[in-house]
Amino acid sequence: MTDPSPLRERLDALVSQCLTTDSAPGIALALTDRDQLLLTASYGYANLDANQPVTDETLFEIGSIGKSFTAIALLQLREEGTVDFHAPVVRYLPWFEVRTAHEPITIHHLLSHTAGIIGGTDFTPAPTYEVWSLRETETGCPPGERFSYSNVGYKLLGLVLEEIEGKPYEDIIQERIFVPLGMATSASVITHALRPRLAVGYTGQYDDRPSPPDAPMVPATWLETDTGDGCLATNAEDLATYLRMILNRGQGPRGRVLTEESFELLTTPVIEARDGAFYAHGLGVGEKDGNRWVGHGGGMVGYRSEMIGDPELGVGMVVLFNGRFAHGDVIERYTLSLLRAWKRGEPLPNVPALPDLRRIEGAEQFAGVYQQAGRRVVVTAADERLTLEIDGVAAPLTGIDGDDFRVDHPAFPLGSVRFGRDGERVIELTSGGDWYHGERYDGPTSFDYPEEWNAYAGHYRSHNPWYTNFRVVLRKGRLHAFDKPLEPLGDGRFRVGDDPRAPERIQFDTIVNGNAQRALVDRGPYYRFFTP
Numbered sequence: 001m002t003d004p005s006p007l008r009e010r011l012d013a014l015v016s017q018c019l020t021t022d023s024a025p026g027i028a029l030a031l032t033d034r035d036q037l038l039l040t041a042s043y044g045y046a047n048l049d050a051n052q053p054v055t056d057e058t059l060f061e062i063g064s065i066g067k068s069f070t071a072i073a074l075l076q077l078r079e080e081g082t083v084d085f086h087a088p089v090v091r092y093l094p095w096f097e098v099r100t101a102h103e104p105i106t107i108h109h110l111l112s113h114t115a116g117i118i119g120g121t122d123f124t125p126a127p128t129y130e131v132w133s134l135r136e137t138e139t140g141c142p143p144g145e146r147f148s149y150s151n152v153g154y155k156l157l158g159l160v161l162e163e164i165e166g167k168p169y170e171d172i173i174q175e176r177i178f179v180p181l182g183m184a185t186s187a188s189v190i191t192h193a194l195r196p197r198l199a200v201g202y203t204g205q206y207d208d209r210p211s212p213p214d215a216p217m218v219p220a221t222w223l224e225t226d227t228g229d230g231c232l233a234t235n236a237e238d239l240a241t242y243l244r245m246i247l248n249r250g251q252g253p254r255g256r257v258l259t260e261e262s263f264e265l266l267t268t269p270v271i272e273a274r275d276g277a278f279y280a281h282g283l284g285v286g287e288k289d290g291n292r293w294v295g296h297g298g299g300m301v302g303y304r305s306e307m308i309g310d311p312e313l314g315v316g317m318v319v320l321f322n323g324r325f326a327h328g329d330v331i332e333r334y335t336l337s338l339l340r341a342w343k344r345g346e347p348l349p350n351v352p353a354l355p356d357l358r359r360i361e362g363a364e365q366f367a368g369v370y371q372q373a374g375r376r377v378v379v380t381a382a383d384e385r386l387t388l389e390i391d392g393v394a395a396p397l398t399g400i401d402g403d404d405f406r407v408d409h410p411a412f413p414l415g416s417v418r419f420g421r422d423g424e425r426v427i428e429l430t431s432g433g434d435w436y437h438g439e440r441y442d443g444p445t446s447f448d449y450p451e452e453w454n455a456y457a458g459h460y461r462s463h464n465p466w467y468t469n470f471r472v473v474l475r476k477g478r479l480h481a482f483d484k485p486l487e488p489l490g491d492g493r494f495r496v497g498d499d500p501r502a503p504e505r506i507q508f509d510t511i512v513n514g515n516a517q518r519a520l521v522d523r524g525p526y527y528r529f530f531t532p
Contacts, residue, residue, distance in 0.1 A: 004038045006348060007031060007338055013351045014334055015043045018327045021354055023214045025202045025323045026054035027331070030236035031339055034247045034314040038339075040237050046199035046322065048217070059198045059233040060320035061190060062305040063298025066230035067154050068266070071111055071282025073161055073176050075262040082164055083107060085265075085281075092160045097135035102142040107160070109143040110153040111281040112270035116141045118503045120152025120229075122466040123524030127155040127227045133523045140503035147271045147279060148503065151229040158228020169226055181241050181252045186234035189226045198233060201302015202323035207468045208459075209415045210406040212398070213326035213357065220302025221465035230298055239307060239318040246283075246294060247309050247316055267294055267311075291340065301465050306332045313343045327354050357398045359384045366397075366419055370429040370436035377411075377429055377436050388417070413532075418483070433457065433473035447477025456508045460519045460526035469529065472519070481506060 015027055026044030030037060042054040077083040088104035089096050098105065098117055109115040116139035124130045130152055140148070158169045165172050170189035178186055187194050201220040204211035225231040234242075245251065250258030250266075258266065269278035269285055277286040285294045295308035295316070302322060309316030317335045321328055334352055341348050360366070363381035370377040378389045379397075386397040388407055395409040403419040403426075412431045420428040427441040437445060456479060461469040472481045479486040479494065486494035486506060496504035508516035519526045 004031065004342065007342055008039055008041060010338060010348060010351050011041055011335065012043075014331060015041075017351075017354050018325060018331060019044050021213060022324075022326045023217065024321065024325045025217060026058075026199055026321070027325075028054055028056070028058060028060060028199075028236040028320045029331075029335065030240035030318050031335070032240040032244050032247070032316055033343070034244065037237060037240055037244075038315075040240075042236075048200070048202070054199060054322075056237060057185065057197075057235060059185070059187065059194070059235055060305060060322055061198065061201065061233050061298075061300040061303040062239065062307075062320065063230040063300040063303065064151075065239070065296045065298040065305055065307050066228070066232040068282040068296050069173050069177055069232060070154055070157050070161065070228040071266060072258060072262075073172055074107060074111065074157060075258055075265060075281070076176055077161075077164060078265075079259055079262055083160075085111070089156065089160065093156070093163055096131065096156065099135070099138035102139060105139075105143050107157070108270075108281070110150070110157050112279055113147055113149050113153065113273075114144045114271055115139070115150060115153050116143050116146065116148065116501070116503060117150055117153055118505075118522045119148065119150050120155065121464065121522055121524035122151070123462070123464055123521075125223065125225070127152075127159060131156045131159055136523050137505065138503060140499075141501035144271075146501050147273050148501075149273075154229035155227045161228065169228055169231070173232070177242075177257065180254055180257055181245055182254070183234065183238040183241055186232065186238045188232055189224075190231055190233055191224050191226075194233060195222070199303075199322035201300065203302050204324055208471075210400055211324075212406070217323050223301060223465050230300070236318050236320055239305075239320070240316070243295075243307055243309050243316045243318060247311065247314050293336075304328060308332070308336055310336070310340060310343075313340060315339045315343045326357065330354060358396060360386050360397070360399055365426050366403075368426070368438045368440070370438045372434060372436045375436075379429070430475060432471060433475050435475050449474065449477045449479075453479055455511055455514055455516045456519075458515060459529045459531055461529040462524070462526045464524065467521075467524075470521075470526065 025048055026046055028042045030040045032038055040056050042056055044054055046052045046054045046058045074083055085108040086106050105115045118137050161172050162169055173188040202217040203220040205215055205218055245257055250256055250263040265281050267280050267283055267285055270280055273279045277284055283294055283296055292312050293308055294311050298305040304321040307318045317339055319332055337349055363384050363386050366386055367379050367381040380387050387394050388397055390411045395407050397405040397407050400406055405417050406415055407417055417429055417431045419426045425440050427438050429436040457472050457474050459471050470481055484497040488494055493505050493507045496506055504522055507520045510517040517528045
């Protein structure tokens with residue numbers, strides 16, 4: 001076998017850049033092929049306060065990668081004749097209910113995120129009530145028609161597993177996957193007892209605005225969880241063992257975990273998720289730059305993870321983070337390209353320079369003058385950089401994603417602006433409820449809206465560690481929340497987003513002194529807060 005040590009040298013060089021630039025805590029990664037573990041590497045800190053380094057034994061929460069474990073357990077039950085993927089869910093969980101005018105939801109729909117139900121807001125710490133409360137929500141379209149990622153759908157599948165097996169989810173995953181694969185270090189539930197073995201999860205200083213990549217990190221909110229949408233913790237080596245089983249089409253070190261037929265169901269595309277990426281039954285699949293891939297990512301409060309395999313070359317990688325990494329995607333892309341080149345016997349790609357977040361491709365498209373009630377924002381482009389000036393004060397723009405930018409300017413206290421388009425043309429600039437129309441905008445500049453909507457605008461918070469807060473703003477005669485317009489449904493409720501198939505709803509109530517005090521987001525309660 002070709003010596004994999006040159007891979008380690010290049011990964012060390014890239015990760016050291018990221019740890020310095022991003023001021024992020026720690027990383028663990030592993031590379032594997034179909035036959036064996038190729039290498040593991042650990043960087044940075046599992047606990048910043050204690051100066052405790054990440055080691056090969058350090059556990060990380062892997063979030064939604066756990067959905068594939070739930071899917072595999074259900075595929076095994078299907079092999080045993082216990083589960084019919086095309087039978088209504090109520091056959092296995094009789095109390096499940098959702099408002100719908102369409103055909104019944106099946107296991108297949110839930111596994112492929114095509115059930116037409118809400119994504120879920122984790123407003124309860126345990127899954128049963130959140131799943132039960134789906135009866136107070138409605139589907140947005142017939143099942144099977146639209147991809148709509150649903151965490152609560154996989155929580156429902158975890159409860160189905162428990163109902164059929166008559167035992168806790170954690171025991172099912174241990175017995176059906178961890179033990180057969182020899183994943184002795186991993187944990188199938190996150191509890192206080194596990195905490196000493198876990199890397200501390202970290203997040204940015206603010207939960208309601210973007211942070212600079214080099215901003216200090218703070219410990220994230222701790223939580224316990226046992227739900228089928230993602231409650232597992234593992235180290236890089238154990239997760240690579242799991243990925244190796246996937247690269248071997250369901251074959252584990254002690255026998256098959258899945259039959260060939262089940263593996264095909266696990267990895268055969270069901271529906272397009274986005275930009276040529278498809279979802280199967282618990283895993284994402286696709287092709288990019290002529291290379292096929294299979295895998296899943298995961299996010300937890302304070303953690304991020306990625307697991308990607310190349311089924312044709314028979315190689316794969318896992319990367320685990322205990323915090324927010326501005327350049328995490330650079331690590332993931334380079335690691336996979338490095339591994340593919342090594343496997344093919346090609347020259348290894350050079351270590352990439354980290355992208356300058358100030359450099360904006362196509363910066364000139366955003367340049368122009370934007371106005372609101374006589375107030376002007378001037379955006380200039382030079383050398384692929386953008387500068388914003390308002391009230392005589394200039395500040396640089398830093399890319400976040402697409403048309404979203406971070407800015408440190410007193411006129412935009414939440415630190416972000418977004419450009420809007422008409423087709424390909426940039427025509428406006430927004431920040432919260434502020435709207436500035438550009439020189440290429442040719443629509444109306446004044447708008448009417450129902451007076452009662454004034455009561456709904458504001459900042460709402462919850463003790464939910466996942467989705468802590470959101471703002472409702474009035475802009476261009478419409479209410480907006482979660483960066484989406486709210487469409488009135490005529491019964492005091494609003495649909496989130498313009499897509500008529502979207503199932504997410506928001507409702508306001510408890511009007512005191514002209515302001516709504518509560519907002520129910522898919523039945524999850526949030527309350528008006530004093531900060532703007």
